[in-house]
Amino acid sequence: MCPYCRKFITTQLYPAFTALPSSVLNLTIVPYGNARERQQNGSWEFACQHGPVECLGNLIAACALNYTSYQAEDYMPFINCMELSTTHGQELSALHKCAAANNVSEDDVLTCMKNKDGGNLMHEMALETEAAKVHYVPWIVVNGQHTTSIQNSAYKELMGFLCKTYTGPQPTACKDLPKPQVVG
Secondary structure, three states, X not given: OOHHHHHHHHHHHHHHHHHXXXXXXXXXXXXXXXXXXXXXXXEEEEEOOOOXXXXXXXXXXXXXXXXXXXXXXXXXXXXXHHHHHOOOOOHHHHHHHHHHHOOOOHHHHHHHHHOHHHHHHHHHHHHHHHHOOOOOOOOOOEOOEOOHHHHHHHHHOHHHHHHHHOOOOOOHHHOOOOOOOOOO
């Protein structure tokens, strides 16, 4: 339910992901955002910036990542579908649609969501987010680094930024792109 993440995923990240080979774009997403966690009676509880529906979406995403063994080629089409399809309060309808369309087991995701696995996965996302010292989302890290320049340039035009900064042989998808200016 984060509008900035939704926009970035659907208009920048997913198009770049589908255009570039995995040798150029090795992708990891961490569905947590600006949430907060606390442990209550042996279970994890989460409060999300955009409310309970954002926490539900994060939980769906975390369970889907786990179901796909954290393989971006398997989870990114599902995540993109969820971002495009989810409206406030309709997360489970989007799950049904996107799981069927993207070879993700809806039953496995729902089972994960209903047992402690889901909470434990969200706790792992919290630890990753905390370790990265995330201050806002989307938090863009390239080659293990996050800087204001990387953030601004990648958020503005991810595909061009990746093509400009990639030091290997230029992928076909990069050959006809205009060279972006670094922002910030």
